Amino acid sequence: MLRNALEPWHLILIIAVLVLLFGSKKLPDMARGLGRSMRILKAEVKTLKADEPDVTPRPDATPRPEAASRPEAAARY
Structure with missing residues (x-):
């Protein structure tokens, strides 16, 4: 419908x-005003992205919940 x-x-x-x-x-x-x-x-937006701390979790920081219940999975992490 919105193709063309x-x-x-x-x-x-x-x-x-x-x-x-x-x-x-x-x-x-x-x-000109719109361009400005x-x-x-x-x-x-660029400064806001630069000011944000990195919030991505590291895989080695905390074990996954399913890894804690299975010993073989916990050994991989």
């Missing part, structure tokens, strides 16, 4: 409606 959601004529129609609604003078300013917002968002 945005065909070229859809994009032309969307651009025409945007030009009619906002005018050709406002569109470059809006695009995307750059700021990307930078913030």
Whole structure:
């Protein structure tokens, strides 16, 4: 159903409606503002990922519950 959601004529129609609604003078300013917002968002996400501690559990840190009940499985870990 959504396989051919945005065909070229859809994009032309969307651009025409945007030009009619906002005018050709406002569109470059809006695009510039959107670009700045995307750059700021990307930078913030990057800093948040850098600030997060590594929360992945190490396999040697704690034994698995099923490994504790089976001695042969506990020997592997």
